[in-house]
Amino acid sequence: MSVIEDRTTAELQIDGETVVFSPVETLLAVARRHRREVPTLCYDPRLDPFGGCRLCVVELEGVRNPVASCARAAEPGMVVRTHGEALDKHRKTLLEMVCSENRQIDVEPLSGYASQELAELADRYQARTGRFQGRQSGKSKQDDDNPFILRDYDQCISCYRCVRVCAEQEGDYAISVKNRGFDTQITVEFDGLLKDSSCTFCGQCVQTCPTGALADRKALRAVDLPGEVVKTRTICTYCGVGCSVDALTKGDKLVGIQPAMDGPANQGALCIKGQYAFDFVQHEDRLSTPLMRGDDGELHPASWDDALDRAAQGFLDARDKHGRHSVYAVASGRAPHEAAYTTQRFIRAGFWTNHIDNCSRA
Amino acid sequence: MSTPTNAELVARWKAEPAPLLPLLHAFHDRDGHLSDEALREVSAALRMPLADLFGTVSFYHHFARFPPGASAPRVCTGPVCRLLGGEELLDAMRKHGATPMACAGRCDEPVPVLTAHDVHVGLAADALERRPSPLPVPNPGGLPECVFESIREPGRATLDGYRRSGGYEALSAALGGSPDAVIDALKDSGLAGRGGAGFPTGVKWRAVADETRGPKTIVCNADEGEPGCFKDRVLMDHDPHAVLEGMALAGFATGAATGFIYLRYEYPETHAILERAIAEAEAAGMLGDAIGGTTFAFRIHVRRGAGAYICGEEGSLLNSLEGKHPFPRERPPFPVSHGYDDLPTVVNNVETLASVPPIVRRGGDWYRGLGLGDHAGTKLISLSGDIERPGNYEVPIGLPLRTLLHDWAGGAPGGRLIQAVTMAGISGGFLAGDDLEVTLDEPSVRAAHSMLGAGGIMVFDDTRDMVAVAHSCMEFFAHESCGKCFPCRIGTQRLTERLATAAGAAGPAQLGDWRAEVEDIGAVMKATSACGLGMAAPLVTESLLRYWPERVAAHVASRAT
Numbered sequence: 001m002s003v004i005e006d007r008t009t010a011e012l013q014i015d016g017e018t019v020v021f022s023p024v025e026t027l028l029a030v031a032r033r034h035r036r037e038v039p040t041l042c043y044d045p046r047l048d049p050f051g052g053c054r055l056c057v058v059e060l061e062g063v064r065n066p067v068a069s070c071a072r073a074a075e076p077g078m079v080v081r082t083h084g085e086a087l088d089k090h091r092k093t094l095l096e097m098v099c100s101e102n103r104q105i106d107v108e109p110l111s112g113y114a115s116q117e118l119a120e121l122a123d124r125y126q127a128r129t130g131r132f133q134g135r136q137s138g139k140s141k142q143d144d145d146n147p148f149i150l151r152d153y154d155q156c157i158s159c160y161r162c163v164r165v166c167a168e169q170e171g172d173y174a175i176s177v178k179n180r181g182f183d184t185q186i187t188v189e190f191d192g193l194l195k196d197s198s199c200t201f202c203g204q205c206v207q208t209c210p211t212g213a214l215a216d217r218k219a220l221r222a223v224d225l226p227g228e229v230v231k232t233r234t235i236c237t238y239c240g241v242g243c244s245v246d247a248l249t250k251g252d253k254l255v256g257i258q259p260a261m262d263g264p265a266n267q268g269a270l271c272i273k274g275q276y277a278f279d280f281v282q283h284e285d286r287l288s289t290p291l292m293r294g295d296d297g298e299l300h301p302a303s304w305d306d307a308l309d310r311a312a313q314g315f316l317d318a319r320d321k322h323g324r325h326s327v328y329a330v331a332s333g334r335a336p337h338e339a340a341y342t343t344q345r346f347i348r349a350g351f352w353t354n355h356i357d358n359c360s361r362a
Numbered sequence: 363m364s365t366p367t368n369a370e371l372v373a374r375w376k377a378e379p380a381p382l383l384p385l386l387h388a389f390h391d392r393d394g395h396l397s398d399e400a401l402r403e404v405s406a407a408l409r410m411p412l413a414d415l416f417g418t419v420s421f422y423h424h425f426a427r428f429p430p431g432a433s434a435p436r437v438c439t440g441p442v443c444r445l446l447g448g449e450e451l452l453d454a455m456r457k458h459g460a461t462p463m464a465c466a467g468r469c470d471e472p473v474p475v476l477t478a479h480d481v482h483v484g485l486a487a488d489a490l491e492r493r494p495s496p497l498p499v500p501n502p503g504g505l506p507e508c509v510f511e512s513i514r515e516p517g518r519a520t521l522d523g524y525r526r527s528g529g530y531e532a533l534s535a536a537l538g539g540s541p542d543a544v545i546d547a548l549k550d551s552g553l554a555g556r557g558g559a560g561f562p563t564g565v566k567w568r569a570v571a572d573e574t575r576g577p578k579t580i581v582c583n584a585d586e587g588e589p590g591c592f593k594d595r596v597l598m599d600h601d602p603h604a605v606l607e608g609m610a611l612a613g614f615a616t617g618a619a620t621g622f623i624y625l626r627y628e629y630p631e632t633h634a635i636l637e638r639a640i641a642e643a644e645a646a647g648m649l650g651d652a653i654g655g656t657t658f659a660f661r662i663h664v665r666r667g668a669g670a671y672i673c674g675e676e677g678s679l680l681n682s683l684e685g686k687h688p689f690p691r692e693r694p695p696f697p698v699s700h701g702y703d704d705l706p707t708v709v710n711n712v713e714t715l716a717s718v719p720p721i722v723r724r725g726g727d728w729y730r731g732l733g734l735g736d737h738a739g740t741k742l743i744s745l746s747g748d749i750e751r752p753g754n755y756e757v758p759i760g761l762p763l764r765t766l767l768h769d770w771a772g773g774a775p776g777g778r779l780i781q782a783v784t785m786a787g788i789s790g791g792f793l794a795g796d797d798l799e800v801t802l803d804e805p806s807v808r809a810a811h812s813m814l815g816a817g818g819i820m821v822f823d824d825t826r827d828m829v830a831v832a833h834s835c836m837e838f839f840a841h842e843s844c845g846k847c848f849p850c851r852i853g854t855q856r857l858t859e860r861l862a863t864a865a866g867a868a869g870p871a872q873l874g875d876w877r878a879e880v881e882d883i884g885a886v887m888k889a890t891s892a893c894g895l896g897m898a899a900p901l902v903t904e905s906l907l908r909y910w911p912e913r914v915a916a917h918v919a920s921r922a923t
Contacts, residue, residue, distance in 0.1 A: 041848075051692045053848050054890040065889055065897070071692040086889070093886040097852040132852075132879060134859040134868035158845055173411030177687060178420045180670070181843035182855040189412040190398060197413060 012078040027069035027080055028056050036082040039091055039121050041098070042159035043070050044114075044208050046261075046268055047168050052159055053098075055091050055121070058082045066090070088125070095127035101137040101182075103154045107212030109229065110219040110248070111150075113258045113268075117210035118157065137182050138213065144193045148201045148217055148276050151194075155213035158184045162205035162214055169269060174199035186213075203275035207259055207268070218276055219248060219256030227251045233260060236274040239333050240340075240360070241265055243274050254281050319351060327351045333360035366392060368400075372407040380622060380702075382408060382685030383665050386425065391479075395431030410685065418687045421844075423463065423669030424627045430459050435477045440465025440589045441788065441834050442746045442820055443473040447485050451475070454487040464671065464838055465589035466628040469746035469820070470496055470753045479630040494631070495592070495599045498754045502770035503761075506732055508740050509716045510756040513601045519635060521642040524603035530648050532722035533607050536614055537654045541571060544615040548718065550726025552738025557583055557674075557711030558786055558815035559894075560804055563718075566708060569698040570616040573706035578618035580609050581702060581709045583679060584625040584632075587671035588787030589838055590818030593742035593754050594712035598625075598632045601716065602639035606662060608715030610649060611722060612708050613660040621662040622702070624679050627669045636664050671842035675893050676701075676709040678844065689846040690893035711816070713742050734760030737803050741817050747783075748774045748823035760803045763793075767821065778823040782909065786815020788835040789894070791901030792828065794909040811908070812901060829917045832906045833861035839899040850896030853887040857903055863917065871922040873915050877907065 010021050014034055021030045026049060031038050042052035049071035057066035061079035066087060069080075081087070098118065099105055105119050105128065122128050138156035158177075163186065166175045174197045178187040188197035206214045231246040236257075244263025248256040257278055261268040280286055290307035291299040302310075318326050331343040340358060347356045366374075371392065375385040385408065389400040396419055405412040419425050426432055437443075437452040439462040451473050452462055460475075468474035468483055475482045475490055482490035498510055517523030524530070536544050549564030570578055582605060586594040598605055609621040625633055640662050643649040651659045670688055672678045677691030680702055701707020717739070721729045730738040737759035743766060746752045750772025757766055767773060767780060774780045782794040790812035793800065797810040807814045822831055840854035860869040860880055870876045884900030891897045907914055 049692065051892055052846050054892065055848075057890050068692065068890075068892070072694075089882075090886045090890055093882045094848055094890070097856065097883070097886075098848060100856070101852055132856050132883070134856050137852075137855075157848070158851060167411075167414075174413055176411070176413040176417030177845070178417045180421050180672075180845045181840055181851055182845070184845035184851065187413070187417060189416045198411070 010074070010076045012074055012076060012080060014080045015082055021074045023074075025074045027058060027060075027067070027072045027074050027078070030074050031058065031069060031080070031082050037124075038069060038082050039095075039124070040070060041117060041121065041157065041210050042161060044161050044165065047161065047164045050160065050164065053094070053157075055094055057087065057090065059084065059087060092125045092127055095122055095125050096129055096131045098157050099127055100130075100132040100134060101157065102211065103136060107155065107215070108220060108223055110223060110256060111206075111212035111215035112209055112219075113207040113261070114161075114210050115212040115215065135182070137184070139185060141193075146194050146201070146217075148203065148272070149194060149199075149206055150215040150217045150220065152213050152215060153186055155211045156186055157211055157213070158186070159210060160186075161208040161210065162186060165204045165208045166199075170200065170202055170204055172198050172200055172202070175205060201272040201276065202270060203272070204259075204269065207270075216256055222250055222253070222255035225250045225253065225255065229255070231258070236270070237334055238271075238273045238277070240336060242336075243270055245270065245274060247278075254278055315351075324352045325355060327353055328355035329357070331356070331358045333358060368403045372403060376407050379620060379663060380665055380683045380685070382410070383668065383682065386419065386668070387666055390425060390432060393431075394433050394478075395426040395428055397427075408685065414687065418685075421670060421688055422627075422667070425668045432478045434459035434461060435475050436461055436463040436466075438463055438466040438468065438472065438474045438476075440469065440838070441784075441831060442469040442590060444834055445747060445822075445826070446472045448473045451485065451487060463628070463669070464841060465587075467586055467592040467595050467626065468495070469590050469592055469744065469818075474628070476628055476630070479633075481628070481631060495595055496753060497600055498596060498756070499751065501756065503757075503765070505758055507756045508720050508729060508732060509597060509601070509604065509713060509742065510754075511720065513597070519600055519602055519639070521603060521639070521646055521648075524601070528723060529603050529719070530607055530643075532719040533610050533614070533648065534654050536611055536722055537656045537658055541615045541617070544611055544722055545571060547722050547726045548615075551721045551729035552726070552733075553714065553717055553721060553729060554738075555711060556713035556717065556741065556816070558588075558789070558813070558817075563710065563714055566698055566710070567612060567615050570618070570706045570708050573699055575699075575705055576617065577620065578616055578705060579702040579707045580612045580616070580618045580621040581676075581679065581683070581697075581707055582609055582621065582623040582712060582715055583674060583676065583709055584623050584629075584712050585667050585674040585679060586626055586629075586712070586816075587674045587842075588789060588816050588818050589835070590746055590784060590787040590820040591744050591816050592746075593744045593817060595629055595632060596754050597712050597716050597742075598629070599635055602635050603643065604716040604719055605636075605712055606639055606643055606649060608710075608718035609662055610653065610660045611718050612710065612715065614658055616706075616708055618708065619659050619661065621660060622683060623662060623664045624673065624683060625664055625666050626674075627667045633664060633666055640664070670844075671838075672844040672893075672895060675895065677893065679709065680707070689844055692892070732758055733803075734758045734801075736760075741802060741814065743802065743817045743819055745771055745819050745821070747821035748778065748780070748826070749821040750775050757802055760801050760806075762801050763798055763819075766802065766819075767798075774821065774823040776823075778825060780821055781824040781826060782822045782828060782831075784818070784820040784822075784835075785812040786898070787818035788820070788838065788902065789813070789815050789898035791898075791903075791905035792832075792909060793905070811904065813898075815898075827913075828906060828910050829861060829913055830863065832902050833858065833863065835902045836861050836899065839895060839902075843895060847890075847892035847896060849883075849887045850891045850893075850899070853883045853891075853896065854899055856883055857899070861903070861917075863921070865921055865923060867921055869918075869921070871918070873918045876918045877914075880907070 039055040051068040051071040058069045059081040138153035141151035178185045227250040236243040243266035244260035259270040292302040329347045371388040484490035512527040553563045554560045678688040682688040697707045836858045840858045
């Protein structure tokens with residue numbers, strides 16, 4: 001039996017429909033590809049299957065209990081039901097139970113990319129019933145005053161997406177799980193502050209959190225600004241990787257950045273710079289026009305033509321006075337390939353020197 | 363002897379298999395707790411992220427992070443000890459820094475108090491003594507036994523004593539034949555997992571033997587954490603070589619050269635007994651390299667848990683051995699193909715493994731014939747609570763429960779009546795009324811909506827408040843829920859709150875709403891929990907509602923006022 005043969009012939013049944021799947025797919029992946037609305041809270045497609053929230057359970061013929069579709073590999077001949085009275089009841093009960101452990105269900109969308117997941121599911125399954133009242137889980141880390149990540153664990157539902165994204169995607173292993181059962185608490189080493197841990201403030205935990213327990217403190221500064229949040233797809237300007245991001249704006253103000261989960265270069269990943277270092281865009285100190293030093297010794301606004309002429313003359317003067325090796329260029333790591341290429345052409349062909357480098361080597 | 367340095371502790375364990383738990387224990391034993399410095403050392407030595415280590419250490423009840431730590435007494439407040447004064451003893455000992463612990467597997471002789479590596483038992487703070495765990499009484503029915511047949515012989519725990527009644531003959535004979543012959547004998551015997559899951563042992567060993575990946579591992583699940591279960595303890599304490607021989611036979615049959623015994627923290631004396639038995643067996647050439655002069659090599663390592671019931675679940679146990687956070691694993695894949703280090707692994711209960719040498723020596727048919735009717739073999743039952751003669755009994759599978767309770771164990775003391783029993787420790791919930799007519803086999807017990815499981819039976823007489831008993835059982839499940847899956851993590855907490863007796867405790871004041879919540883939580887836990895803990899816990903509330911609806915109604919009414 002060859003793998004290739006498997007790939008072309010593997011079939012299973014979902015809700016009575018015969019579908020084709022590839023051997024590496026989970027039941028959840030197959031179901032969603034065929035437009036079944038299977039709810040999840042602990043699932044992030046970038047992470048290893050976990051099977052914690054149990055909302056994705058489906059009925060599998062021949063198996064007594066429903067199985068977690070996120071963690072079950074699709075196999076030929078399986079007969080799967082993704083919906084039904086019993087499954088829907090279980091999902092509603094689970095969501096009612098989850099709702100009972102948090103301070104609030106609705107959270108500000110600026111909190112993070114996935115922050116609305118619980119609220120949306122609570123609505124879809126009409127789970128805001130107030131049943132199952134009792135002690136609430138999780139304790140917020142109010143003394144962590146870092147400027148990036150709000151740690152409001154009162155809102156935590158112990159899905160461990162933050163812990164897993166930190167380990168599996170970032171390789172930082174900064175976040176972990178303390179205690180067990182209902183006393184479970186997301187933490188870092190010795191219950192400390194993020195800045196004293198191995199956290200790099202990439203914000204990945206914030207963006208995968210389905211309840212806003214981890215939230216984007218910078219974006220939340222704009223809660224009271226008037227206007228709707230508009231998302232605009234763009235490319236991060238910081239380095240050559242080219243991470244896709246959504247710039248969040250209110251009116252003409254940039255208020256936050258979210259990683260694009262479908263970004264071809266990053267698939268949702270970002271670093272601290274791409275995630276949080278956007279204040280320069282609208283900073284009052286940012287130059288918005290070229291400046292040229294006048295005879296009075298002061299800087300004055302100038303046109304691009306004048307400024308470039310002045311710069312060119314400076315280069316030529318240096319070359320004439322000190323020779324062609326007096327010029328050295330360091331291309332920016334933030335520049336794309338085309339600009340880097342142009343820079344080295346400019347230096348090699350323009351000045352006849354090999355004094356060219358890139359800051360990414362540092 | 364001078365106190366070992368950090369570097370010496372690290373050097374002792376770093377290159378050993380499954381080093382995390384023993385290395386942590388080494389620091390814990392030396393300092394009495396796990397300091398920040400110790401965690402940093404272990405993290406660096408084993409290249410384990412500090413945050414993960416910090417979190418995982420907190421998972422285990424008995425790892426102390428601060429003084430007085432291990433030197434402070436822990437008093438059992440399990441369901442049986444609670445009946446017999448465990449909480450009063452705890453209160454009396456609080457001035458010595460005592461804290462509670464979940465059932466510590468000494469229900470036949472309460473109340474155990476664990477301090478560092480010592481267990482004392484007794485009912486009053488000034489009357490605690492160290493005693494070896496009680497031997498089973500001679501079979502009250504005069505019936506033939508398997509694992510208890512020779513356990514009462516003097517010196518049985520020593521190599522010489524073990525050999526006097528045929529010990530290691532099964533292994534010697536097996537080594538002269540083929541691994542398949544061992545597996546065939548097991549298949550013929552009908553032996554099934556005695557930890558409660560009941561999976562046919564021969565089929566499991568066949569699957570591991572057929573795996574082409576390796577190295578393979580044998581894991582003995584000695585994390586006997588189920589409240590009311592203390593059968594594995596008596597086997598290991600008084601017949602340790604039977605367990606070792608069973609493991610060696612498993613290694614020979616499946617092609618494994620390494621075995622682990624994952625022993626619960628609360629059995630420190632058992633740990634010493636096992637280590638001594640392993641050393642004896644190695645010196646005699648029955649473990650180690652070139653066993654019995656053949657090319658078969660097999661080594662056994664004891665790994666002590668640190669206080670987590672869930673580590674008796676095989677996925678959690680394997681994660682714990684590997685030094686990971688002890689959450690259960692998703693299944694499939696199963697340990698037979700993806701067990702320790704993701705490689706083929708046999709995970710068997712102590713009783714299962716101890717049954718193997720007699721079966722191999724005397725044949726599968728002999729063992730099969732020990733059961734009553736169509737049932738194969740025997741089962742150890744740990745009997746405790748309101749019963750005249752608590753202790754471990756080896757019963758033929760299919761024995762009527764009433765025969766055990768009344769004819770063998772003398773019924774409830776003081777002429778009282780037996781109101782209810784638990785099954786499977788507490789994981790099978792309660793049986794009462796006509797359901798006490800079950801026979802001790804899975805089909806019969808399951809027909810009564812319960813399960814035989816690991817074979818712990820706690821007895822409650824007619825003076826006991828079953829709502830309070832149910833609360834203490836559910837409190838245990840909530841305390842031990844690992845926190846991985848939502849239904850169990852939240853469900854055990856909510857059910858505990860609803861069984862609490864305090865006025866104004868969380869939960870609906872109307873009986874109908876109360877029942878609907880408890881039943882909905884139970885249904886979702888049974889159907890969707892990630893492992894057996896969450897699936898079993900609602901049997902407690904289910905059986906409570908089935909047998910004592912009027913008590914439940916009074917309970918809900920009393921909370922509303």
